[in-house]
Amino acid sequence: MNDNQYIDLLKKVLIDYHRMEMGETPPIKRNKGHKPRYWLLYLLERILKKSDFTIREKVPYNKENRLNGRDWPAYADSMIGLKRMDNIEFCVNDTIKNNIPGDLIETGVWRGGSVIFMRALLKVAGVTDKIVWVADSFEGLPKPDEDKYAADKGDDHYTYSDVLAISEEQVKYNRGKDYWPNYANKIKTLTLKDIQSAATKVIQPAQMTWLIVGDRKKIEKSIRDLNLGEIHFINSEGKETKTF
Numbered sequence: 001m002n003d004n005q006y007i008d009l010l011k012k013v014l015i016d017y018h019r020m021e022m023g024e025t026p027p028i029k030r031n032k033g034h035k036p037r038y039w040l041l042y043l044l045e046r047i048l049k050k051s052d053f054t055i056r057e058k059v060p061y062n063k064e065n066r067l068n069g070r071d072w073p074a075y076a077d078s079m080i081g082l083k084r085m086d087n088i089e090f091c092v093n094d095t096i097k098n099n100i101p102g103d104l105i106e107t108g109v110w111r112g113g114s115v116i117f118m119r120a121l122l123k124v125a126g127v128t129d130k131i132v133w134v135a136d137s138f139e140g141l142p143k144p145d146e147d148k149y150a151a152d153k154g155d156d157h158y159t160y161s162d163v164l165a166i167s168e169e170q171v172k173y174n175r176g177k178d179y180w181p182n183y184a185n186k187i188k189t190l191t192l193k194d195i196q197s198a199a200t201k202v203i204q205p206a207q208m209t210w211l212i213v214g215d216r217k218k219i220e221k222s223i224r225d226l227n228l229g230e231i232h233f234i235n236s237e238g239k240e241t242k243t244f
Contacts, residue, residue: 003124006120010117011117012082014085015069015073015076015082015085016066022061023060024075025074026056026059027054028041028042028056066081067081067083069081077111077116080113080114085114088114088118092104093121096125103133104131105132105133105134106133108135112166136168138171141158
């Protein structure tokens with residue numbers, strides 16, 4: 001795969017264009033069309049979420065909307081559409097071609113797809129003296145000040161925080177292009193002290209349930225010696241038979 005093929009593929013992956021025909025099942029939008037049934041479903045979902053259930057809405061794909069950035073993808077890293085991705089590619093390449101100094105920034109990044117794309121363009125071009133900055137509230141959109149900005153009157157995008165508010169941690173999770181190529185070296189350079197330090201932060205035995213599979217006659221004594229706490233015996237059908 002050459003650089004042009006890589007960039008073309010990345011654009012489509014970032015907007016989830018490559019699997020659109022599968023359709024999407026995003027969460028229901030609380031105020032979609034202000035229809036009573038959506039409000040009822042939203043209220044029901046609030047109850048279901050307490051038991052880790054959610055209500056989803058099946059949305060058929062629309063190629064033109066995704067090309068033009070007119071939809072909110074359920075799984076993509078960017079909602080700007082393919083045409084705006086093409087525009088970013090042109091602009092970044094133009095700054096490189098004409099030796100225009102300065103960094104790059106996206107203000108309002110959602111899931112970070114555009115900044116990932118900008119970093120990829122710089123990487124392919126071998127540019128190392130430009131920084132890609134990310135600017136966002138990570139809290140969705142604010143309620144419009146209709147007295148100060150008359151054009152925003154009636155805008156209800158601030159009510160879609162469940163879709164538009166993407167946390168800083170989630171944006172950071174989209175790691176750079178060099179993450180996996182360097183991953184093996186990072187693992188190889190870990191010391192026992194590094195691993196023990198991470199383990200003490202992450203692993204809390206007192207808060208864990210240990211599931212141990214084996215021949216009870218052979219492993220029972222060793223398990224008891226570990227003093228893990230109360231032990232329950234579960235048979236092959238998943239039913240608890242007795243405590244021992």
